[in-house]
Amino acid sequence: MYSDRVLMQVRNLTVDYVGDHSVARAVNGIDFDIREGEAFGLAGESGCGKSTVAFALARLTRLPGLVSGGEVRLNGEDVLKFDKARLKAYRWNEVSFVFQSAMNALNPVIPVSEQIMDVIETHQPDLGAEGARKRASELFDLVGIPSRRLDDYPHQFSGGMRQRICIAIALALQPRLIIMDEPTTALDVVVQRDIIEQIVELKGRLGFSVLFITHDLGLMIEFCDRIGVMYSGELVEVAPAEAILTNPRHPYTRALGNSFPPLIGPRLRMEGIPGTPPDLRSLPEGCRFAPRCPHAMDVCRSVAPELRAYPELRSEAACHLLN
Amino acid sequence: MIYILRRVAFYLAAFFVAVTLNFFIPRIMPGDPSARIIASFQGRLNDAQVEAIRASYGTTGSLWEQYIGYVGQVLRMDFGISTVQFPEPTSSLLFYGATWTLVLVGIAITLAFLIGTMMGIHAAWNRGGFFDSVFTPINVMLNAFTPAVVALLLFYAFSLQLQWFPLGRAHSTGLVPSWDPQFIGNVLYHATLPVLSILIVSFGGWHLGMRNVMINLLNEDFVILARAKGLSDRRIRYRYVARNAILPQITSLALSVGFLLGGALVTEQVFNYPGLGKFTVTAIESRDYSFIQAQLLLLTMSALVANLLSDIANVILDPRLRKG
Ligand SMILES: Nc1ncnc2c1ncn2[C@@H]1O[C@H](COP(=O)(O)OP(=O)(O)OP(=O)(O)O)[C@@H](O)[C@H]1O
Numbered sequence: 116m117y118s119d120r121v122l123m124q125v126r127n128l129t130v131d132y133v134g135d136h137s138v139a140r141a142v143n144g145i146d147f148d149i150r151e152g153e154a155f156g157l158a159g160e161s162g163c164g165k166s167t168v169a170f171a172l173a174r175l176t177r178l179p180g181l182v183s184g185g186e187v188r189l190n191g192e193d194v195l196k197f198d199k200a201r202l203k204a205y206r207w208n209e210v211s212f213v214f215q216s217a218m219n220a221l222n223p224v225i226p227v228s229e230q231i232m233d234v235i236e237t238h239q240p241d242l243g244a245e246g247a248r249k250r251a252s253e254l255f256d257l258v259g260i261p262s263r264r265l266d267d268y269p270h271q272f273s274g275g276m277r278q279r280i281c282i283a284i285a286l287a288l289q290p291r292l293i294i295m296d297e298p299t300t301a302l303d304v305v306v307q308r309d310i311i312e313q314i315v316e317l318k319g320r321l322g323f324s325v326l327f328i329t330h331d332l333g334l335m336i337e338f339c340d341r342i343g344v345m346y347s348g349e350l351v352e353v354a355p356a357e358a359i360l361t362n363p364r365h366p367y368t369r370a371l372g373n374s375f376p377p378l379i380g381p382r383l384r385m386e387g388i389p390g391t392p393p394d395l396r397s398l399p400e401g402c403r404f405a406p407r408c409p410h411a412m413d414v415c416r417s418v419a420p421e422l423r424a425y426p427e428l429r430s431e432a433a434c435h436l437l438n
Numbered sequence: 439m440i441y442i443l444r445r446v447a448f449y450l451a452a453f454f455v456a457v458t459l460n461f462f463i464p465r466i467m468p469g470d471p472s473a474r475i476i477a478s479f480q481g482r483l484n485d486a487q488v489e490a491i492r493a494s495y496g497t498t499g500s501l502w503e504q505y506i507g508y509v510g511q512v513l514r515m516d517f518g519i520s521t522v523q524f525p526e527p528t529s530s531l532l533f534y535g536a537t538w539t540l541v542l543v544g545i546a547i548t549l550a551f552l553i554g555t556m557m558g559i560h561a562a563w564n565r566g567g568f569f570d571s572v573f574t575p576i577n578v579m580l581n582a583f584t585p586a587v588v589a590l591l592l593f594y595a596f597s598l599q600l601q602w603f604p605l606g607r608a609h610s611t612g613l614v615p616s617w618d619p620q621f622i623g624n625v626l627y628h629a630t631l632p633v634l635s636i637l638i639v640s641f642g643g644w645h646l647g648m649r650n651v652m653i654n655l656l657n658e659d660f661v662i663l664a665r666a667k668g669l670s671d672r673r674i675r676y677r678y679v680a681r682n683a684i685l686p687q688i689t690s691l692a693l694s695v696g697f698l699l700g701g702a703l704v705t706e707q708v709f710n711y712p713g714l715g716k717f718t719v720t721a722i723e724s725r726d727y728s729f730i731q732a733q734l735l736l737l738t739m740s741a742l743v744a745n746l747l748s749d750i751a752n753v754i755l756d757p758r759l760r761k762g
Pocket residue numbers: 132133139141159160161162163164165166167168178179180395
């Protein structure tokens with residue numbers, strides 16, 4: 116479904132949270148590509164930096180967050196160097212965002228039509244109010260909500276419908292990439308499935324790429340083409356989705372896979388991952404996962420492993436065990 | 439609609455409770471108002487006359503009969519005869535005073551709300567900027583003043599010393615109340631200092647309230663989304679943030695009516711302004727029961743009406759309340 120043409124290149128991306136007395140490096144120089152038309156997943160325990168990456172790619176990082184290094188290239192242009200005018204075109208024309216909570220993502224006191232139309236009118240003023248409205252009702256059709264409900268208020272929709280509206284808003288300007296940070300976490304399982312299927316269908320039809328974040332590894336493996344596994348602000352493995360499931364390279368990926376129930380086959384015992392991720396302000400030397408790793412060797416505790424390609428598996432991983 | 443009807447029913451019940459309390463409290467207190475009048479005639483009245491005075495104060499018959507009579511009077515807006523300005527009907531004094539108080543409080547509350555809210559929006563939007571760092575602390579300080587202090591200072595400086603403003607009254611003597619611009623101008627001139635003293639101590643509250651609610655809203659997903667969508671600053675500020683932040687402000691507006699009326703009472707004393715406060719003080723000094731009672735009732739009523747208005751405004755502004 117996806118080509119090998121790279122849409123977005125992330126290189127050495129580094130994001131800090133600046134405190135009064137300390138700086139927490141929430142994302143420590145990560146590299147990955149998002150290809151055209153692909154769904155790229157970011158997995159990892161809570162606090163590993165997934166949202167921080169998502170916000171940085173959309174240039175939505177706000178203080179105390181600070182993108183302190185690296186490049187984010189969209190078709191070759193460095194997004195991190197965009198000025199205000201270029202940024203305005205970048206956001207929503209090229210990249211859009213779907214937030215976790217659809218209730219909070221919609222302004223409760225104005226009709227949803229206005230919240231779809233305003234982004235269209237801002238970026239495509241030639242269309243006029245009428246054109247924007249026509250487009251809004253097309254978008255409603257696209258996500259399967261009757262367009263007669265265009266002028267309803269957010270609270271008049273169910274949670275699933277609200278999230279569809281957010282997706283419609285994200286699609287408004289036909290962006291190349293939609294960043295979805297836990298778009299279905301707040302929804303029940305059935306609705307979650309409907310929405311994912313809808314996104315898959317729209318993605319096939321419109322050809323955009325998706326950066327997808329969820330805690331549900333099963334869902335992610337099913338929906339995404341490739342997955343990056345993050346641990347403590349670093350990517351420890353990037354691989355095709357099925358390889359994450361069937362042939363995980365990194366011990367953390369394996370542990371993460373074990374901590375979720377399998378999609379098919381008998382429900383095995385779920386193993387949590389013992390221990391907790393390190394504090395970002397006092398990191399262990401060497402590999403950050405070493406203190407929790409059942410296979411840790413001496414070298415792991417002194418030298419941080421680099422992300423290396425394993426072409427035979429089309430995957431990359433950062434682990435001394437693999438050498 | 440059902441929501442509003444429920445609120446109306448609630449306020450009617452509250453009003454009825456207030457009327458009932460208003461009836462019983464003075465009767466529990468020692469000293470019967472009609473006794474005072476009767477005593478002032480030093481026995482020169484015959485029984486029939488005594489009875490007539492009693493009747494006009496509603497202090498004849500059983501408590502129950504008195505109560506029914508009282509409720510009837512309230513519904514007819516007939517509050518009996520003033521003991522001090524005997525035989526002036528209380529209601530005409532009350533409405534005269536209430537009109538001027540309404541002028542003061544109406545202008546002051548509107549200006550305070552508009553100025554404070556706009557300042558709050560501006561301060562929150564440029565949080566930590568020059569405007570915010572200068573005006574937020576100043577407004578907090580002004581908000582801590584009492585109306586009495588400000589009124590006295592203004593009166594001393596601008597009425598007594600500089601003599602820019604009159605020493606009292608709601609309009610110049612000799613002018614007949616009407617809607618012509620000259621009279622209105624005269625009224626505004628007389629109201630300037632009293633309004634200013636209420637305004638100065640109250641707009642800071644709106645500034646702070648709006649600022650805090652706005653700042654909290656700035657971190658909401660829908661505001662971040664609005665920014666990401668590339669909407670203009672203006673649109674985000676007013677249509678997304680302020681539009682939501684105004685809702686709690688309107689609720690506090692209703693709650694502040696009592697406080698503002700209290701402030702107005704003091705201010706009217708200082709500026710010798712013929713509002714409710716002025717009459718109330720005179721009434722308390724002379725134990726004019728019917729006036730005090732009626733005035734309490736009027737205050738209760740204005741608080742209830744203010745709350746009802748704010749409920750209606752909230753229903754208009756907040757679609758979430760509109761269902762059903
Ligand atoms: N505003 C902030 N100020 C300081 N530190 C922050 C802030 N936001 C996030 N962090 C820290 O940055 C790290 C990464 O946070 P992030 O929200 O990106 O994690 P996440 O992977 O999205 O987690 P989750 O799965 O819970 O959403 C965490 O350690 C978090 O404590």
